[in-house]
Amino acid sequence: MKMKLVSFVILCAFLLVPTLASAEVTNSNIGYGLTPGRLWATMDAVVGLIIAIIAGLSLARSAGRFGTGSGRRGAILAIVVGLIVIAYAGVHVTIYPSGPGTGDGRLGAIFAIVLGLTSMILAGITLRRSRRRAD
Numbered sequence: 787m788k789m790k791l792v793s794f795v796i797l798c799a800f801l802l803v804p805t806l807a808s809a810e811v812t813n814s815n816i817g818y819g820l821t822p823g824r825l826w827a828t829m830d831a832v833v834g835l836i837i838a839i840i841a842g843l844s845l846a847r848s849a850g851r852f853g854t855g856s857g858r859r860g861a862i863l864a865i866v867v868g869l870i871v872i873a874y875a876g877v878h879v880t881i882y883p884s885g886p887g888t889g890d891g892r893l894g895a896i897f898a899i900v901l902g903l904t905s906m907i908l909a910g911i912t913l914r915r916s917r918r919r920a921d
Contacts, residue, residue: 794842823882827894830875834901837867841908848915857912864909871902 820828844860875898882890 821889823890824894826878827891830871830898831894831901834871834898837864838901838905840864841905845908845912848912858916861909861912864905868902868905872899875899
């Protein structure tokens with residue numbers, strides 16, 4: 787499970803970095819560097835990635851593969867923070883309606899929404915397992 791999680795993190799990093807780099811190169815009318823929209827989307831994506839890792843670890847804990855306990859705390863944290871990430875990224879997508887490659891960070895916000903949903907799904911599986919174990 788740890789290798790799958792590490793592989794997922796590496797894959798996400800390899801998908802996010804070229805997206806941001808190509809957005810700078812393809813559109814010459816935008817400023818180089820980190821625009822406020824990109825910074826906001828990148829922070830959302832980083833928080834989403836961290837919470838997806840926490841959700842994955844709580845799922846591994848609920849399966850008895852990692853540590854002891856049911857993983858309920860991590861799952862509850864993942865659901866709450868996942869909702870916050872989705873809300874902030876959703877606000878970002880509505881405030882910056884321009885397309886990808888304009889420097890607004892729209893793709894990063896969409897990536898953060900996907901990570902927030904992933905963490906919530908993993909947390910839901912964890913809570914279902916822990917509820918089944920408690921009964």
